Amino acid sequence: MTPAQIESYVDATSAALGLRLRPDHRPGVVRFFGLAAEFAALVEAVPLSPHDELAVNFTPVTPREKEA
Template sequence: MTPAQIEAYVDATSAALGLRLRPDHRAGVLRYFALAAEFAAVVDAVPLTPHHEPAVAFSPVVPREKEQ
């Protein structure tokens, strides 16, 4: 997304949700949204087929310490 598209999206969604962005928070919100859009573009670039199904449940595990 371009910076103008990000601003338009943030403005439209905040208005639709009734959220007022404080002027001192706006730059941070736009910066975070740009970062999130970059992450989404990376995920969106992976080709998926109907064979690729989401997991039924995610079960996190505690990381093990590296063996030396």
């Protein structure tokens, strides 16, 4: 996505969801969405075939306190 497309998408999506972006928050939201779009493009660039296996399930755990 181009920077203009990202800004348009953020504006349209926030309006559709009824979310008001404060003017001082908007640049950060646009930057984060652009970063997420870059990550998505990297993932989508990996060719997959019908024989590729699914990844194992990720199960998050609670971080442990540092052991002494």
